Amino acid sequence: MNCFKRGTVFAALFFSFILLITVLIRLPAVAADQKETVPAVAAPDFQLQDLNGTTVTLSQFKGQRPVLLYFWATWCHFCLAARPAVIELRKAIAQDDIEILAINVGSGDSLAKVKRFEEADPAPYTVLYDPDSKVTHSYRVEGIPHFVLLDKTGAIKYEGNRLPSDPMKLLK
The missing domain is CATH 1.20.5 (Single alpha-helices involved in coiled-coils or other helix-helix interfaces)
Structure with a gap:
């Protein structure tokens, strides 16, 4: 017993x-x-290159349209699981209404690996490479995928590990 x-x-x-x-x-x-940021805080500006070598800055979209930042990596299973929803969002909302910037965090990925990944399955949005993870760190990304939604003024309206179900509603 x-x-x-x-x-x-x-x-x-x-x-x-x-x-x-x-x-x-x-x-x-x-x-x-x-995590929802209230009141809205200005997002840090950055300058990264897309996979074609074109320089993209966050500030170039300020005053033009809202921006969704999608931090990801090729080796991240949760990032890859979120990818179809990001693609569907791009199809559902015109580029003039929201810019989607997928930022590869660089850690564990090389530029060549990201290019091969995108050549095999091209994304309908801009893919940027953060080689030294400086942009990733400036946004205090602790886990991926990580989404940051910015309004037209560049203010952070949402950040979290899930894609907001209705990002346009958060921008109103």
């Missing part, structure tokens, strides 16, 4: 430990997903 109680206590402690670890692992992702 004593051995049975010990086994039951051990099993209860083991499952409690597993539950605690699971909650602690998921908590940052849930909290990050619910």
